[in-house]
Amino acid sequence: MTLTLYNTLTRQKEPFEPVESGKVRMYCCGITVYDYCHLGHARTCIVWDTARRYLQWRGYDVNYVQNFTDIDDKILNRARQEGTSMEDISERFIQAYFEDMARLNVKEADAYPRATHTLDGIKRLIYELEQKGYAYPASGDVYYAVRRFQQYGKLSGRKLEDLQAGASGRVDVVDSEDSIKKDPFDFALWKASKPGEPAWQSPWGAGRPGWHIECSAMIRDNLGETIDIHTGGSDLIFPHHENEIAQSEAVTGQPLARYWLHTGMVKVGGEKMSKSLGNFITIRDLLDRPTDPMAVRLFILQAQYRKPLDFTDEAIEAATNGWQTLKDGLLFGHHYGKQLTWNTSSSTPHSPLPTPHSQRFQNAVDDDFNFAEGLAILFEIAKELRRQGNILVHEGKIETPSQELQQQWYTLVELAQVLGLEAQPEEAIEESVGGLSEAEIEDLIQQRTEARKAKNFEMSDRIRDALKAQGITLIDQPGGVTRWHRN
Helix, strand or coil, X not given: CCCEEEECXXXXXXXXXXXXXXXXXXXXXXXXXXXXXXXXXXXXXXXHHHHHHHHHHCCCEEEEEEEEECCCHHHHHHHHHHCCCHHHHHHHHHHHHHHHHHHCCCCCCCECCEHHHCHXXXXXXXXXXXXXXXXXXXXXXXXXXXXXXXXXXXXXXCCHHHCCCCCCCCCCCCHHHHHHCCCCCCEEEEEECCCCCCCECCCCCCEEECHHHHHHHHHHHHHCCCEEEEEEEHHHHHHHHHHHHHHHHHHHCCCCEEEEEEECCEEECCEECCCCCCCCCEHHHHHCCCCCHHHHHHHHHCCCXXXXXEECHHHHHHHHHHHHHHHHHHCHHHHHCCCCCCXXXXXXXXXXXXXXXXXXXXXXXXXXXXXXXXXXXXXXXHHHHHHHHHHHHHHCCCCCCHHHHHHHHHHHHHHHHHCCCXXXXXXXXXXXXXXXXXXXXXXHHHHHHHHHHCCCHHHHHHHHHHHHHCCEEEEEXXXXXXXXXXX
């Protein structure tokens, strides 16, 4: 099956054909670093991290770039409130971003350009827009002449007559700004410096770049004039991504991106997430409850990425239970591989050939990154492995050939890693048996067996109860044999 993607630009699914065969240039609009990341950021970062992983699994060489906006009114306002600098605020929350994403198992991008590191590219792009008649200076500012770009509105589907004046994104519209624009629809490319604010020299005077021009310049500097996939949240379609297209394509004459992909908004209890409603949830708040990071990934990937996602305690609880099922399957080889005489020395089990499960997984996810359908196949494998584990514990033998089970486990681990879902065996041992090794468990079982032979049932029950309290269930079988398993 061919990979197809829903392209916001054309409003339909299209076969994926990169500019250069076998290679993907992918850009994700990142965060403005003035606060801790919230659930909306979690969804965006997890979805596009997973899309990148999937493309790599499909054999593409992916160059993935995600930016940081580190010049912004919100950053400056927070710096004033805390009596510190824009740089200090940016560095603090960039570091917090990496901490949060590491916990969610989001792989680092290939590059993280920042607005402050891209000033030469920004000024070059503004200069070229001015030379081509798409930009004009006004009182130290520089504005983009929206009506000069005939295709303006092609991404969002909006028409100029329907738009509100002053839709420049991050900047509060003030009368003085409107008075110096040639047209109320025009937006700022460069803003003249204000007292007490950071500023950089430019041909138009001291100032700082507007929000939209940053991404156009960072894409051009890091990935070239036309990229394959441009992603971000659906709230960025207008005006941010619309303005990126206008800026970049006016200069290059080439499409900025072949495919525009957007994640849906995140709601909390059916309402838009906001601090004023008291339902604003940061990633670290959620994980520190505690909530298993893998349950958060699962919760996000179980939904169609373009649709709104409603966060509720019940939804997270369901995802946590679902993760336990997958986790049991992912740990099957570590728990039972030795008993089944597998060689599990490889740190990363890998299926040497496509399997029926992996082919079904690819067919599912090839349909516009349908991770939810792909997850259904993972659950199918995990539930079967868990069933076989229960049979092995209770009966000491299995119905399915050992090598067939090993292949299923390898497939499950591989496909789960494509989705960024990983379970660590040492973590499971610590959680399940309180740090007891298998040898220590066997020793306690032997002590219990000897106590039973001596008719010291009080001691026998005490050992059983102690193991049970640490997640170990004992199963006494005919012939004096005792089997055990971790709950």
